Amino acid sequence: MVMDIKSHTHHISQQYNLELDEIKTKLSEMGGLAQRQVNDAIQALIDADAETAERVVREDDHVNDMELDIDEDCVRILARRQPAASDLRLVIAVTKAITDLERVGDEASKIARQAIALSGDGSTPRGYVEVRHIGGHVSRMLSDALDAFARLDIDLALRVVETDNTVDMEYNSAMREMLTFMMEDPRNISRALNIMWSLRALERIGDHARNLAQYVVYLVKGEDVRHESYDEIQEQIQDDNE
Amino acid sequence: MVMDIKSHTHHISQQYNLELDEIKTKLSEMGGLAQRQVNDAIQALIDADAETAERVVREDDHVNDMELDIDEDCVRILARRQPAASDLRLVIAVTKAITDLERVGDEASKIARQAIALSGDGSTPRGYVEVRHIGGHVSRMLSDALDAFARLDIDLALRVVETDNTVDMEYNSAMREMLTFMMEDPRNISRALNIMWSLRALERIGDHARNLAQYVVYLVKGEDVRHESYDEIQEQIQDDNE
Numbered sequence: 001m002v003m004d005i006k007s008h009t010h011h012i013s014q015q016y017n018l019e020l021d022e023i024k025t026k027l028s029e030m031g032g033l034a035q036r037q038v039n040d041a042i043q044a045l046i047d048a049d050a051e052t053a054e055r056v057v058r059e060d061d062h063v064n065d066m067e068l069d070i071d072e073d074c075v076r077i078l079a080r081r082q083p084a085a086s087d088l089r090l091v092i093a094v095t096k097a098i099t100d101l102e103r104v105g106d107e108a109s110k111i112a113r114q115a116i117a118l119s120g121d122g123s124t125p126r127g128y129v130e131v132r133h134i135g136g137h138v139s140r141m142l143s144d145a146l147d148a149f150a151r152l153d154i155d156l157a158l159r160v161v162e163t164d165n166t167v168d169m170e171y172n173s174a175m176r177e178m179l180t181f182m183m184e185d186p187r188n189i190s191r192a193l194n195i196m197w198s199l200r201a202l203e204r205i206g207d208h209a210r211n212l213a214q215y216v217v218y219l220v221k222g223e224d225v226r227h228e229s230y231d232e233i234q235e236q237i238q239d240d241n242e
Numbered sequence: 243m244v245m246d247i248k249s250h251t252h253h254i255s256q257q258y259n260l261e262l263d264e265i266k267t268k269l270s271e272m273g274g275l276a277q278r279q280v281n282d283a284i285q286a287l288i289d290a291d292a293e294t295a296e297r298v299v300r301e302d303d304h305v306n307d308m309e310l311d312i313d314e315d316c317v318r319i320l321a322r323r324q325p326a327a328s329d330l331r332l333v334i335a336v337t338k339a340i341t342d343l344e345r346v347g348d349e350a351s352k353i354a355r356q357a358i359a360l361s362g363d364g365s366t367p368r369g370y371v372e373v374r375h376i377g378g379h380v381s382r383m384l385s386d387a388l389d390a391f392a393r394l395d396i397d398l399a400l401r402v403v404e405t406d407n408t409v410d411m412e413y414n415s416a417m418r419e420m421l422t423f424m425m426e427d428p429r430n431i432s433r434a435l436n437i438m439w440s441l442r443a444l445e446r447i448g449d450h451a452r453n454l455a456q457y458v459v460y461l462v463k464g465e466d467v468r469h470e471s472y473d474e475i476q477e478q479i480q481d482d483n484e
Contacts, residue, residue, distance in 0.1 A: 082324035089317075
């Protein structure tokens with residue numbers, strides 16, 4: 001009888017571990033999809049590829065569905081398992097992370113819509129270098145943030161936060177460039193606006209990757225570092241290590 | 243002895259109720275502050291009032307602090323009280339709602355920054371009618387969504403979702419108007435962009451109010467209706483009532 005109970009307890013706990021693993025796995029999958037959407041949207045914009053852009057818009061529903069699915073899993077774990085300490089932090093961090101990934105999907109859709117609007121022109125317009133450059137940054141940030149989450153790698157997470165500062169600077173400079181482009185000739189206005197909206201979406205994706213990275217700090221350190229600068233976060237982590 | 247235990251249990255449960263009430267109260271407070279920020283930012287833009295705009299930017303920290311504070315309360319309740327059923331839904335809905343309110347604060351800051359940029363000009367430029375009009379809509383949406391949350395009023399929540407469709411239409415029309423304004427004279431470009439960014443921020447605030455309203459449906463019905471249209475949500479609620 002004792003063995004029965006023991007093996008039962010063991011089973012429950014194993015099942016619980018599986019459930020925790022599963023939300024982590026699903027988060028990675030959702031992150032992978034969101035990142036593919038971002039990459040495809042950027043490529044569609046640069047290649048004037050309306051077909052790919054339309055697929056990105058269509059597949060946004062898929063990202064949304066994953067959010068709802070993972071959210072349900074998290075609520076179920078909270079209700080049934082009543083997680084404590086680091087398990088609770090994991091569930092909370094996943095709940096927040098999927099909101100960011102869902103928004104990343106939205107922003108990818110916005111870029112794809114601009115790509116559709118731009119695809120009729122065919123020429124190589126101004127601003128594509130900037131889109132490609134900033135796009136490369138934020139795509140890397142997203143993949144690093146997801147890796148940092150999966151491996152609880154706080155150094156990698158910090159690097160993501162640092163890169164976000166670079167992206168913000170490059171974004172501001174690209175926006176000024178687009179303003180100049182508009183002012184040179186009013187015929188450029190509509191096209192420049194399409195690029196500006198795309199740049200804005202990329203900058204937002206960078207912010208979401210930064211949020212993801214900050215949840216990693218929360219997971220590892222138990223400290224909420226949203227709204228803190230890179231320097232503040234680094235200081236806090238060093239204080240903890242002393 | 244029995245009485246002791248009873249009174250102790252009673253005390254715990256009463257304390258627990260107080261904690262749940264407290265996060266609701268704090269959410270209302272945070273919502274009130276976020277809404278004041280939005281109203282002040284709109285007014286600052288229309289009145290070319292840089293001083294008010296700067297105060298809005300400064301006070302965004304206050305909104306951020308409230309998010310962290312309420313978030314901590316929610317985590318504490320999850321860890322200590324292990325809420326179930328509707329209590330769990332409340333805690334989860336509050337956790338999500340504060341993320342939206344924090345973003346509302348961010349968007350108010352963005353409008354305030356545009357107001358600062360525009361305040362040097364002094365004249366009554368094109369686009370202010372649209373800002374005032376759409377601003378009025380989203381401010382009302384926000385206050386209705388917060389009321390709906392406090393009173394669990396699903397009809398009011400639905401009205402917020404419905405209004406968001408109107409806002410989106412008016413936003414698109416205002417953006418076209420600004421594009422025309424730009425094309426008329428390149429000297430209008432910079433100013434028109436300031437208005438466009440402000441309109442965009444208002445449209446986003448409308449989206450967040452819509453999210454808040456959808457959490458009310460989740461709280462009352464236990465159903466997640468994010469990513470569903472007004473018609474779909476209404477249908478679902480009617481199905482439930484049959």
